[in-house]
Amino acid sequence: MTPKYANVSEREQEPPSLAISTVIFALRPDPETGRLSLWLPLVRRIRQPYRELWALPGGPLRPSESLQDAAARNLQDTTGLSPRYLEQLYAFGGPDRSPTPRVVSIVYWALVQPDEAALARQDENVDWFRADAVGTLAFDHNRIIDYALWRLRNKMEYGSIAYAFLGATFTLAQVREVYEAVLGRELDPANFRRQLQATQDIERTDSFLQGGRHRPPRLYRYTGPELQSDAFPPA
Amino acid sequence: MTPKYANVSEREQEPPSLAISTVIFALRPDPETGRLSLWLPLVRRIRQPYRELWALPGGPLRPSESLQDAAARNLQDTTGLSPRYLEQLYAFGGPDRSPTPRVVSIVYWALVQPDEAALARQDENVDWFRADAVGTLAFDHNRIIDYALWRLRNKMEYGSIAYAFLGATFTLAQVREVYEAVLGRELDPANFRRQLQATQDIERTDSFLQGGRHRPPRLYRYTGPELQSDAFPPA
DNA sequence: CCAAAAGTGTTAAACTTACACCCATGA
DNA sequence: TCATGGGTGTAAGTTTAACACTTTTGG
DSSP states (O other): OOOSOSSHHHHHSOOOEEEEEEEEEEEEEOTTTOOEEEEEEEEEOOSSSSTTSEEOOEEEOOTTSOHHHHHHHHHHHHHSOOOSEEEEEEEEOOTTSSSSSOEEEEEEEEEEOGGGTGGGOOBTTEEEEETTOOOSOSTTHHHHHHHHHHHHHHHHHTOSGGGGGSOSEEEHHHHHHHHHHHHTSOOOHHHHHHHHHHSTTEEEEEEEOOSSSSSOOEEEEEOSSOSSOSSOOOO | OOOSOSSHHHHTSOOOEEEEEEEEEEEEEOTTTOOEEEEEEEEEOOSSSSTTSEEOOEEEOOTTSOHHHHHHHHHHHHHSOOOSEEEEEEEEOOTTSSSSSOEEEEEEEEEEOGGGTGGGOOBTTEEEEETTOOOSOSTTHHHHHHHHHHHHHHHHHTOSGGGGGSOSEEEHHHHHHHHHHHHTSOOOHHHHHHHHHHSTTEEEEEEEOOSSSSSOOEEEEEOSSOSSOSSOOOO
16 A cells, blocks of 8 residues: 655645547548548647647536537547547556656547548648658657547558448448548458458448449448447447 | 536536556466366455455556556556566446446456466465456456456457467467367367468477377467557557 | 450369267276 | 277368459449
8 A cells, every 4th residue: 555645745736637538530532643542630839838739629518518428529520520430449648658747648649531522621620641651740649549440440440430430321332441441451342342242231222323433332321220329349 | 419418417527537457367277177278367455345245356547647558557566477478459448347437447458377377476465366267256347257257268360379378389180279278169180280381480499298198299380470569559 | 356354154172061880998 | 898988080161361343322
């Protein structure tokens, strides 16, 4: 048993404060290659510490809102989007992750659909970056993003989160593109399509996506369990 | 956008306080059937709210310790054991999980080896319970335990955490017993043994476990990646 | 008609699963 | 020597993975 306070200076420290941050992922085509890739919004810090550096969107927890609600609000404020998927990532709280007053951050990660062009919400202090090229960020935020990426890829391996990136209907090739963008490797179209169809999570519609350069692919609809639903993990 | 404060009473609330709690799992033989089952220690609350009810061990975060360290200390204090495995579980922070002042709890889960008989550390206010029969606990602690169990079983499916329950050497049948106790179903000994041997995580020793009633089984040693290592997930 | 993506078929290899069987020991 | 858990063998069923092949559209 250690004594209640190791020394006087500790006794006089304030209790650590709490903040909520969010890693928001969206897929958008790379302006150069045209292939889908992962992007996320960052905000520029306007005060010390780390003033002028980019950081994850975040803020304090309000008295009456749940952790999840705080994260969702966060996301709404910085992107204007509603999350299709929102889940707690991790609580970061090392005594040295922030200079001076200690901050414990509970971090959420979210997936949003980009097509709503709301990606356009950029200004001097909010911008989107490729997930694999964010530069040096404030605090331990690079580490946080790495972890979020790891978790995203993990979930992808055996999950239905892919649909959180897509609209109400989609082609099987689009689902494959999502997987390829997130996992960073190519997948066999033939086998992939069969694996998808083997899960009961999607259902074919009678529509086809017109306007492509070749044979129009059939559209499908997600019918599996509620994505993200709410508050709690058992995903 | 919601207004900054919904009403005056909210403005006057204190910021939520932070606590660390720990779900500590150990395997011990059931006093009746003799088969291994999951147990965890709980502490009796000595103050309101929920006075006299059993609850997860926990306490405040000290100024200079990391979240992980706080959880480890917690565990040391209540069981006298060091965790072989300790990982963050989830942060619980609904505005209504505790009457009156709001508390955000960052919960860890741990696996310990029971053989050190330190299970004996029981007194009026600390006792061990079967994980599937804890009764009604304080706060949302039943829910937390359910989630910890879910996560444990999940990790078990494709992981090497099983070894965290065992000593330096063990028989393959012991590993199987761990799996059976946690997953709650029987496994084919023949196939299970082969699957274990197929992973590179264990290595055979030249010793055999003597004293059984039948043919002495060979002892093995874990040689895979550090269990639990520290601070961070990428398990 | 041609290029290219959509979509189907086929087969070898890998991995599960179930269960028969032999082995070695304490009693 | 027998009962029992330790340990090996094996064959059917299922899943994965690679890739050839047919279909349908826009140009």
